[in-house]
Amino acid sequence: MTGVLELQDLQITQGQTRVVALDLTIAPGEVLTIMGPSGSGKSTALAAIMGTLAPAFRTTGRVILAGRDITTLPPHLRRVGLLFQDDVLFPHLSVGANLAFALPPSVKGRIARRALVDAALDQADLSGFAARDPATLSGGQRARVALMRTLLAQPCALLLDEPFSRLDAGLRAQIRSFVLSRIRKEGLPAVLVTHDPEDAQAAGGRVVTPLGIPVKL
Numbered sequence: 001m002t003g004v005l006e007l008q009d010l011q012i013t014q015g016q017t018r019v020v021a022l023d024l025t026i027a028p029g030e031v032l033t034i035m036g037p038s039g040s041g042k043s044t045a046l047a048a049i050m051g052t053l054a055p056a057f058r059t060t061g062r063v064i065l066a067g068r069d070i071t072t073l074p075p076h077l078r079r080v081g082l083l084f085q086d087d088v089l090f091p092h093l094s095v096g097a098n099l100a101f102a103l104p105p106s107v108k109g110r111i112a113r114r115a116l117v118d119a120a121l122d123q124a125d126l127s128g129f130a131a132r133d134p135a136t137l138s139g140g141q142r143a144r145v146a147l148m149r150t151l152l153a154q155p156c157a158l159l160l161d162e163p164f165s166r167l168d169a170g171l172r173a174q175i176r177s178f179v180l181s182r183i184r185k186e187g188l189p190a191v192l193v194t195h196d197p198e199d200a201q202a203a204g205g206r207v208v209t210p211l212g213i214p215v216k217l
């Protein structure tokens with residue numbers, strides 16, 4: 001199920017310092033980019049949406065996803081997917097088992113689960129890779145499996161925390177366009193944290209600081 005992600009006057013303070021102030025709605029398929037210097041609150045904003053914010057922070061406002069108020073829900077009930085730079089696959093599981101692991105328990109039956117995994121491998125241009133050991137994949141192949149694994153959990157929104165920063169320049173552009181095209185196809189609202197203006201440009205949406213100030217690229 002897709003829908004909009006609403007950050008309704010989301011304000012986060014640490015001591016006397018306000019680190020996040022966002023009041024905006026992200027449409028299905030839209031990518032909001034958050035940019036700002038180190039320590040400015042980018043990860044804090046994502047943590048508030050994920051539900052993993054440290055107790056040191058005080059939060060006001062609401063996070064609404066697909067019409068559901070998720071502000072106080074624990075992370076596993078929010079249906080928010082996260083993709084980050086050090087996303088690692090389980091080394092002791094095959095590529096297919098890594099993907100199957102992400103499927104929600106509501107997908108019942110070995111055949112149905114296998115079909116979803118095979119379709120995900122197809123979409124990532126990795127048909128026939130189900131039995132492979134993740135250690136034998138290239139960096140780009142691993143990045144595509146990591147994204148498909150996040151999507152197989154059937155999130156209603158996707159958070160991207162510097163997901164391309166470990167990839168070299170050529171691969172970076174390729175994986176970025178793969179990730180962005182999947183977001184558009186799935187119609188997921190997404191939030192991208194990056195230091196790279198090229199990532200922000202490619203994302204094609206609004207670009208703001210954690211305090212909601214528009215950034216000119």
Ligand SMILES: Nc1ncnc2c1ncn2[C@@H]1O[C@H](COP(=O)(O)OP(=O)(O)OP(=O)(O)O)[C@@H](O)[C@H]1O
Nearest residue numbers: 014019036037038039040041042043044045054056
């Ligand atoms: N667990 C925590 N407890 C207390 N303060 C924290 C905690 N995590 C981060 N902070 C502080 O909150 C502020 C925002 O940090 P945050 O990690 O969101 O910045 P960031 O923009 O993501 O930085 P970077 O680009 O370096 O990852 C910083 O002042 C940081 O020191």
